[in-house]
Amino acid sequence: MGDIRQVPVTELPDDFTDEVDRVLLDVREDDEWAAGHVRGAVHIPLGDVPARIDEIDLDADLLVVCHSSGRSMRVLQYLAQLGYEGSCVRGGMLAWVENEKPVEAGSAGSK
Template identity: 65%
Template sequence: MGDIESVGVTELPDDFTDDPERILLDVREDYEWDEAHVRGALHIPLGEVPGRIDEIDLDRELFVVCRTSGRSYRIMEYLLNRGIDGTVVTGGMVAWIAADKPVDGGPDAP
């Protein structure tokens, strides 16, 4: 996808909760977030990102995740056109779960 950088899920930490250097932006819909999400991720659905851009700490390295990567590439194209760098998480949450990385949410969540 052109000049958009990507990274595999195994190259990322399991938890972004107290990571001062990086931020994981999850652009999936609310119901998808509720099913399973990465600990410490920032949730802003794709369609809301332009209006909520100020909620993203742009001083941190930005990673974007969705279900399989399609929405992540779309929002990264939008952000790059506004001078904001970031990296797409290849395979999204499908790849995250397939790699057996931990998630919050879902029917078994506390």
């Protein structure tokens, strides 16, 4: 896990809607997503990633977020085995909220 890059939430935009070269992949469960997520994030729960990998732009700068970083690291390890790189959002949504960054509630925008 030491070789996976981690990015602090303070270095990320509040909204990924207009990001063209970066994708924020949220791998939390549906109920966690509905409770609050980053605007413009792509939502694919951890267990669905292998079956839905074609929905992820793997050519973009990929950032993965979950509740606290554990699931993000698992997804990134899986992607590394397939030859893809990405970064973990350090501290996950806990850090996002702790840094008072905006969240959007509901299932809108979920893919």
